[in-house]
Amino acid sequence: MFPAMIDLCRAMCSLATQNSGYPMLARTHGQPASPTTVGKEMANFAARLSDIGKSFSEVKILGKFAGAVGNYNADVVAYPEVDWPKVAEEFVRSLGLQFNPYVTQVIYILCLDI
Known part of the structure; x- marks a missing residue:
């Protein structure tokens, strides 16, 4: 608490x-x-x-960093050599958040047991 x-x-x-x-x-x-x-x-x-x-x-605070629709589109265009899913996960975890790889513009958690 x-x-x-x-x-x-x-x-x-x-x-x-x-x-x-x-x-x-x-x-x-x-x-x-x-x-x-x-x-x-x-x-x-x-x-x-x-x-x-x-x-x-018990609340899990989720974080995402995958672009507007979750595909890293703009990131890949700007820096194609970067492993964006790995970088995103490391960044989100560095903030003390739980990484959520399955995202769109918003984090939808009702159907996920993360």
Whole structure:
């Protein structure tokens, strides 16, 4: 998870512990419901934030460098002797991104398990 999210989760967990004895009225579907505690509700938010942070950490950030339609056309015309797929992959990886060789103008990821 990101450092700021970790810090926020820790702070919320601390607040949950500190406020575990303070009652409050819970709501369901926007309507007043059963009693709960401030601490329990803070713990719920901390758990949700933690889950979101875990989801973020699993996101694969893809990069491409293959020209307008993914064929290296302009690159090959300018420098035909260069191995453009290799150069593109090395460049993208040097930026800390995951290389995606199967691209058009945009990166389409719905059907790829990369």
